[in-house]
Amino acid sequence: MRLWLVLGLLFFLAPSQVLAQSAKDPVETVRAFYAKDSIRAYEFYSKRLKGLFVRGDKEVEKRGDGQALIDFDFRVNGQDTKDGWEKTLHFELLSREDKSAEVKATFENYTPQEVRYSLVLEKGRWMIDDVHSTGKDTWRLSKLLEKALSGAAR
Numbered sequence: 001m002r003l004w005l006v007l008g009l010l011f012f013l014a015p016s017q018v019l020a021q022s023a024k025d026p027v028e029t030v031r032a033f034y035a036k037d038s039i040r041a042y043e044f045y046s047k048r049l050k051g052l053f054v055r056g057d058k059e060v061e062k063r064g065d066g067q068a069l070i071d072f073d074f075r076v077n078g079q080d081t082k083d084g085w086e087k088t089l090h091f092e093l094l095s096r097e098d099k100s101a102e103v104k105a106t107f108e109n110y111t112p113q114e115v116r117y118s119l120v121l122e123k124g125r126w127m128i129d130d131v132h133s134t135g136k137d138t139w140r141l142s143k144l145l146e147k148a149l150s151g152a153a154r
Contacts, residue, residue, distance in 0.1 A: 026101035026119045026126040027091045033117075033128060034089065034105070039073060046120050046129040052145040059149060069148035074141055075105075077113045077133050085109045101126065 033044040042050050056069040072079045088108040095102045099121040106114050118130040131141040 026096065026117075027093050027103050029119060029126040029128065030103045030105060030117050031091055034075060034086075039075060044128050046122055046127040049127075049129055049142065052142060052149070055149055056145055070141075070144050074131050074133075074139075075115065076107070076109050077115055078109055080110075082108070082110050100129075 029044060033041055036044070040053075042053060045053065060068060073081075076085065085107055088106075090106050092104045092106070093101065094104050094116070101119045101121075103117045103119065104114060105117065106112070114134045116132050116134060117128050118132075119126045120129040121127075133139050
């Protein structure tokens with residue numbers, strides 16, 4: 001009996017990818033993505049974005065040089081992170097339609113940063129479909145991956 005009680009409590013108290021990637025809240029999908037602490041958390045990507053990453057991974061493997069298609073962590077808009085940057089992380093829902101949403105992540109990583117996530121609703125879950133930065137040096141993740149893949153095909 002106690003085992004079932006403990007397991008039940010863990011289920012309700014622990015963050016769950018199923019609950020985090022729900023039809024109810026696209027912000028929770030982005031929050032759970034940051035908690036994974038890896039840009040390789042493919043379970044958060046839309047079919048389109050995951051496809052770009054998988055093609056990129058295959059290209060890197062084929063080349064055998066260990067050089068990634070992108071050379072920075074887009075979640076933090078940089079290669080390095082300042083200690084405690086996670087404590088400054090805030091999320092805001094900017095827009096939401098029936099099948100699309102945009103979430104803004106702001107934080108301090110040496111300088112103030114803003115990264116925006118475009119999400120789509122796929123099979124009842126909010127999935128990250130693209131990411132872009134704002135400010136002085138802007139980029140769009142899908143364009144960076146597509147450009148790297150088109151260069152690799154030469």
